Amino acid sequence: MTKRRKYSPTIDFEPEEDEKKIIDLSLDKWLSEALETKEKQYDGAIVVDEITDLERLLSYYGLNDYKYVVYYSPSIKLMELLKWLVW
């Protein structure tokens, strides 16, 4: 008798319990402690996109080995593109 091969596409992942756990740990909840102590550091700083959240997160975990990078990323919006095509 041949042994049937067991196949499970989602190995060791149980979404019902574990996914809930991860969702419950929302950023606000567990960063609140960090914000209390670190808030002053960011007074007057420019808040842009997700940079501030990421800084806080890395600071909270003691990961300060990073650099800031200024980069160019052109974004052509659909309406602008249509405008160009029409003209």
Added chain:
Amino acid sequence: MVRQYTNDRDEAFITMYKLRYKYDTSDFHVGISSSNIPMIDIDINDMYLVFKLAYKLSRKYNCDVGIFKTEKGYHLVLLRKVNNLRKFYYELYKTELRNYVDNMQFRVGMSWGENTLRISKKSKAPKLIAIVR
């Protein structure tokens, strides 16, 4: 591609605004780049997939994983240091992310010295939809 690195936050933002003013465009942005902290840019709007991946990575590397929502998809940040980031990405590319990272995109990204692993929909990858017995 214009890229300027600095350790100083204010300097980065001043440079960004100067460049925006000089070239009269808002296409210059400030980001964070690290050669030790793994960051994965996922351009797929599939929350279940992202949480599943985050959970797997968290268990495998014994660390917390931060999930950010972006316009196109998500950013995953592994909250731990890694000695050799390229080797780390290569391992991920060969195991957990083999169905999501495009071969050419990965090679080009790594050869350019990018510190971020980009994931987008891989059209050729077969996707399991059902098992019939």
